[in-house]
Amino acid sequence: MFFYLYPNLLYQNNTLISAFCPESGAEYLLNCRKGKIWYFPAQKAGNPLHCADEKVYNEINVTISFVILYTSYIIHHNRGIIMKKWIRIIIPVCAVMVLIVACINLGSIFMEYNRGVQEYKNLQEYVKEEHPQIPARPEEEDDFLVPEIDFEALKARNGDFRYWLYIPALEVNYPVVQGADNEIYLYRTFEGETNSAGCIFLDAGNSPDLTDRNTVIYGHNMKNHSMFGSLKEFLQNEELAEESPYFYLYTEERAVRYRIVSYYTTVSGSDTYQSVYTDEEYDGYLKMTLQKSQYNGYQEEFTEGRPDMVTLSTCHGKAGGTGRFVVHGVVDEIREWE
Structure with a gap:
């Protein structure tokens, strides 16, 4: 699963960008203003029944998208200016940290999946292929x-x-x-x-x-x-x-x-x-x-x-x-x- 990032509106110090996931159809609006980022769903979420794992994947991918967006925002507003040394250092460091957190979250999801699969596999030990009583x-x-x-x-x-x-x-x-x-x-x-x-x-x-x-x-x-x-x-x-x-x-x-x-x-x-x-x-x-x-x-x-x-x-x-x-x-x- 991945997201497309595309600008909706650029004005003064504000950047409004949509993050759209083509696989799930989920859409988010990301608003950059004065170096800060806010995000909110583009439409009200529906009934989450039986869709929990989809939402987890979306959260991870939105997090990664934020890193890409924030980096693009900094570069966009510093074009033609020699970036300060601390900016050149902090951007990749933050990106790596967020990516590590996302990978840890993704790993925990797969571990949870495996625990569930193994539990139900173990329960199948109580079921044999053929019953002689019928x-x-x-x-x-x-x-x-x-x-x-x-x-x-x-x-x-x-x-x-x-x-x-x-x-x-x-x-x-x-x-x-x-x-x-x-x-x-x-x-x-x-x-x-x-x-x-x-x-x-x-x-x-x-x-x-x-x-x-x-x-x-x-x-x-x-x-x-x-x-x-x-x-x-x-x-x-x-x-x-x-x-x-x-x-x-x-x-x-x-x-x-x-x-x-x-x-x-x-x-x-x-x-x-x-x-x-x-x-x-x-x-x-x-x-x-x-x-x-x-x-x-x-x-x-x-x-x-x-x-x-x-x-x-x-x-x-x-x-x-x-x-x-x-x-x-x-x-x-x-x-x-x-």
């Missing part, structure tokens, strides 16, 4: 994926543990928790550590037994593709959901396979996140999701009988914005543990 169907080739999961051990580590989520197409393989509200696990991992990766979590308003008509599960859109950071690959590769159209939720009682029927971009607070109770509401909700959908593999037979739905949600677009990307799946098959 028999395969003898009459046909069986592609229903059923791992062996130590639910007791996972609940012992975190009493908020509800399910295990697996998306084969993306290798998303995480525990799902549910807090008393939707803020608890934004920046708290499964083991209770503070981390920008947070945890995959079930909406606090949903029933934990998957009996709601629409169950919503949230996860951060991480830059290293952990958590729900890889969910956007469905948008980037249209064939991905065609080749592997299922995801799974494993509970203590059963294994549930969901068939992807829709995915699209939306905004926080949209109708996507409304509650669904009656058949009429279900039909209206399904119609809405299909109208917005960017997935072309839907068939009417997938939703015959109004199967319960799960919505996977993560942030999308510029840092701090209200953009969201969601994937809808409906119950395709349920197998009880024996």
Whole structure:
């Protein structure tokens, strides 16, 4: 990620410059006046839900941009003048110091990322590839994926543990928790550590037994593709959901396979996140999701009988914005543990 610096207005001893990040769309206004620098967002920040790591990168790059800007400012206002010796020394010294601080901050981010990745990798030790207690169907080739999961051990580590989520197409393989509200696990991992990766979590308003008509599960859109950071690959590769159209939720009682029927971009607070109770509401909700959908593999037979739905949600677009990307799946098959 990097910033473009370009002048907006030059007048007297004031220099107003925009710093624009083309990757995230973030824009800042930097005002130089009498040797001092102020900066402020060019527009009011939106809901920061699931965009924490983007904001950290922006802060580091804005800091580096300040160094470049301040150096340019000094040179601009001293053209044609032999700069004093102390000025020639202090400018590069300050630049190096700020760069060192930025590098330290960046290093701490990567260390935090690695701690989160390692924690969830360790949790996968409680999940084995195949569970012998659910028999395969003898009459046909069986592609229903059923791992062996130590639910007791996972609940012992975190009493908020509800399910295990697996998306084969993306290798998303995480525990799902549910807090008393939707803020608890934004920046708290499964083991209770503070981390920008947070945890995959079930909406606090949903029933934990998957009996709601629409169950919503949230996860951060991480830059290293952990958590729900890889969910956007469905948008980037249209064939991905065609080749592997299922995801799974494993509970203590059963294994549930969901068939992807829709995915699209939306905004926080949209109708996507409304509650669904009656058949009429279900039909209206399904119609809405299909109208917005960017997935072309839907068939009417997938939703015959109004199967319960799960919505996977993560942030999308510029840092701090209200953009969201969601994937809808409906119950395709349920197998009880024996």
